[in-house]
Amino acid sequence: MPLPFVTADREDAVHAAQSVTLAEADRDLWRRPYRPGPWRVGGGALLLLLASYxxxxxxxxxxxxxxxxxxxCAGGGLLLIALAVRLLRAGVWVSSYGLRQVRVLRTTTLRWAEVGTLRTLQRPVRWLGMPRTVQGQALVLVPAGRAVGERTLLTNQNADFLSRPRAFDRAADVIEGWAAESR
Known part of the structure; x- marks a missing residue:
């Protein structure tokens, strides 16, 4: 698993992922159009530290x-390592095939034809995935053919974008651009 946020050329890798258009994209290559935030990386690092102990x-x-x-005890340590890797891979990924939302325990993939509308809304969002809600922005997906069943893809209060509002705006714009280009 490549971890571009660990290398010195991370900004180049993120910029390259954001600048690729749908026509240029490789069908089998999934890209995250933003880099993981410090809260996500810090949580993964703490889990790996606990796993080492x-x-x-x-x-x-x-x-x-x-x-x-x-x-x-070794099985528990390996389970912590798997959880840390899964936490680092969580987020929204795009390819020419469609949109993939990776969560810690579940992954959902939609073809671009199944993606209805994507829009950024002001609404109460969960702070760092906890039950507490605060006012924030959310990138919401309404699947094609359904009037209900909207799904929140990203928020500006999650582990990737907390205290990084410009990164949230860029990521939402890139994902909305890929969806608009697929139509």
């Missing part, structure tokens, strides 16, 4: 003679 304790438990307990 859990795996080290699994090693100590296994060397002390508790092999089944060490295996259970």
């Amino acid at each position: 859990v795996l080290f304790s699994a090693l100590i438990i296994a060397l002390a003679g508790g092999l089944p307990s060490g295996a259970i």
